[in-house]
Every structure is written in structure tokens, then in C-alpha cells.
Amino acid sequence: MQTFRFLSFPVYLESKSFYFLAITISKTFSRPYWELADQLQRAALSVILNIAEGSAKGSDKDFNRYIEISLGSINECLACCDIAADHKLISTKQFTDMRQKAEEIAKQLGGFSKKLCEKK
Numbered sequence: 001m002q003t004f005r006f007l008s009f010p011v012y013l014e015s016k017s018f019y020f021l022a023i024t025i026s027k028t029f030s031r032p033y034w035e036l037a038d039q040l041q042r043a044a045l046s047v048i049l050n051i052a053e054g055s056a057k058g059s060d061k062d063f064n065r066y067i068e069i070s071l072g073s074i075n076e077c078l079a080c081c082d083i084a085a086d087h088k089l090i091s092t093k094q095f096t097d098m099r100q101k102a103e104e105i106a107k108q109l110g111g112f113s114k115k116l117c118e119k120k
Contacts, residue, residue: 040080
């Protein structure tokens with residue numbers, strides 16, 4: 001097995017880009033919404049870290065569990081963005097951009113999960 005194979009996964013690279021965007025937009029959240037900013041940042045980081053951690057597991061079943069956690073985290077990110085949009089913390093365009101990126105990552109994670117399940 002290749003060491004640090006996650007570094008070449010397209011979904012890992014996309015997730016890093018999403019994380020940077022999450023950090024950028026949540027920096028502007030005002031005091032009552034600091035928890036929301038923190039949650040968005042932690043969920044976006046969770047997507048990345050679970051892909052990396054799962055890739056080091058010895059079986060596809062174990063790896064898939066981490067991919068599923070990443071999928072849950074990207075959904076959590078979009079929920080945070082939806083709340084931020086409702087409270088006018090981000091623009092409609094920012095929400096749309098985050099949603100499109102989250103959908104792309106979710107599709108990649110779903111495809112990854114399906115491939116891992118097929119290998120059984």
C-alpha cells in the first residue's frame with residue numbers, strides 16, 4: 001500500500017479547497033455566531049482528516065467507514081452554510097458556491113464509498 005496515498009485523491013484536494021473557503025467566509029461572522037463559524041471550520045476540517053485517516057486503514061470496510069464520516073461532515077458544512085445564509089452572514093452567491101462545492105465533494109465521496117463496497 002502506498003504511503004500517504006490520500007494526497008493524490010481528487011476528493012482530498014477538493015476538500016482542502018472547500019476548507020479554505022469555509023475559513024475565509026466564516027472569519028467575518030460576528031460575535032453571536034462564533035460557534036457557527038467554529039462548527040463550520042471543524043466540520044470542513046473533518047472531511048479532510050477522515051479521508052486521510054481512513055486511507056491508512058487496512059481494509060476497504062474500515063476505509064469506507066471514514067468516507068461515510070466525511071460524507072456526514074460535508075452535509076454538516078452545508079447545514080452551517082444554510083444557517084449562515086438565513087442569518088445574512090453570507091450572501092446568496094456565497095451559499096450557492098458552497099453548495100455547489102459541497103455537492104461535488106458529496107458525489108465524489110459517494111462514488112468512493114460505492115467503489116469500496118464493490119471490492120468486497
